[in-house]
Amino acid sequence: MNGTYSVTLQTPFGIQKGTVTFVDNNGILSGSIRTMGNTSFFRNGKINGNSFEFSGILNAGFFNLRYSIKGTMEGDTLKAVALTSSGTFPINGTRVA
Structure with missing residues (x-):
């Protein structure tokens, strides 16, 4: 599961692009979004x-956004949902080569 994914989030602020990096240490996941x-x-x-x-918690400049993300990976494709106090954001992504 190690790797970086280019992702798209559908938010109340419009579509946001970003990256998620995963580091798998024997089933314990860390990284960054x-x-x-x-x-x-x-x-x-x-x-x-x-x-x-x-x-x-994502520091979005003028406010902090607490999030909880659950998803799946199949091949080079990531699909997830971010649950936040501002709503639920679908996330789609592709592994960066």
Whole structure:
């Protein structure tokens, strides 16, 4: 599951592009998500087969956005959903070569 994915989030602020980087350490997931001009680091995420989940706080400049993300990976494709206090954001992505 290690790698970087180019992602698109559908948010109330419009479509946002970004990247997610995963580091798998024996099923414990860490890494970062970069979107809306900011980077959030996460750790203690979980991997189970092709499913994953992690959470964190994205500093979006004028506010902090707490998120919880659950998704799956199939081949080079990532599909996930971010649950936040501002709504639910679908996420789609592709592994960056």
